[in-house]
Amino acid sequence: MTRAVIVLLLLAVCFLAGVVYGNNGGEEDNPIVPTNVTESDERAIEKEVQSAPDSQHEVLTTQPEMPAPATEKTASVLEAGITSFFEAVVTILHQIAELFF
Numbered sequence: 382m383t384r385a386v387i388v389l390l391l392l393a394v395c396f397l398a399g400v401v402y403g404n405n406g407g408e409e410d411n412p413i414v415p416t417n418v419t420e421s422d423e424r425a426i427e428k429e430v431q432s433a434p435d436s437q438h439e440v441l442t443t444q445p446e447m448p449a450p451a452t453e454k455t456a457s458v459l460e461a462g463i464t465s466f467f468e469a470v471v472t473i474l475h476q477i478a479e480l481f482f
Contacts, residue, residue, distance in 0.1 A: 390463075390467070393459065397456060397460055397463070400453075400456040401456075404452075
């Protein structure tokens with residue numbers, strides 16, 4: 382029984398660490414490196430931006446606020462549940478330890 386609880390806690394820790402790394406760490410650790418752009422490419426981009434209607438250009442530059450993905454919500458629920466379970470286990474073990482010491 383104890384072995385199963387320990388294995389489940391380790392799996393939960395690994396899962397949550399992967400979720401946190403996937404959401405935050407992976408993007409910050411790998412910055413976008415600019416590529417070499419030639420002058421002809423720059424001119425073509427400027428022409429496209431100038432020829433595009435203003436309303437379309439604004440739509441391309443603004444990003445709508447999107448709700449949090451389901452994975453983030455699931456991870457936060459799992460984190461809260463596992464944290465409360467862990468706190469209960471630690472509290473019980475602490476009370477048992479206080480009986481003997």
